[in-house]
Amino acid sequence: MTDSYLYLLVKSILTLLFVLGIMAAALYALRLYMGKSTAAPVKGARAVVRVITTAFLGPKRNIAVVEVAGEVLVLGLTPQSITFLTKIEDTGAKEELRKLGENKKRPLLGLFQGGM
Numbered sequence: 001m002t003d004s005y006l007y008l009l010v011k012s013i014l015t016l017l018f019v020l021g022i023m024a025a026a027l028y029a030l031r032l033y034m035g036k037s038t039a040a041p042v043k044g045a046r047a048v049v050r051v052i053t054t055a056f057l058g059p060k061r062n063i064a065v066v067e068v069a070g071e072v073l074v075l076g077l078t079p080q081s082i083t084f085l086t087k088i089e090d091t092g093a094k095e096e097l098r099k100l101g102e103n104k105k106r107p108l109l110g111l112f113q114g115g116m
Contacts, residue, residue: 052097065097072097 052065052072062077063085072094076083088094 053100067098 048069050067052067054062054064054077056062060079064075064077065088066073066075072088074085074088076085088097
């Protein structure tokens with residue numbers, strides 16, 4: 001055994017720090033790239049298109065309630081198409097749906113896209 005334990009410990013710690021540094025740099029670069037490639041709204045501004053809620057109907061079939069420029073639309077979603085189902089015009093129902101959409105928890109991936 002030619003190497004001392006202290007040397008091996010220092011070498012292992014430095015290697016670990018190097019790998020963690022590479023991972024942090026890659027995550028930072030990915031976050032910069034995602035910020036530039038997606039049209040993220042300015043903080044405090046409302047997005048033009050916002051998914052309020054979705055419901056699962058079957059394999060690869062969903063219904064989505066979407067707000068587009070102040071209008072609330074119900075859409076049917078399949079892998080091949082997006083179908084307009086109806087437009088919600090009742091003011092009370094619109095407000096309830098908007099409150100429902102605002103109370104949703106952010107997904108974990110959303111933390112990487114827009115921070116906290």
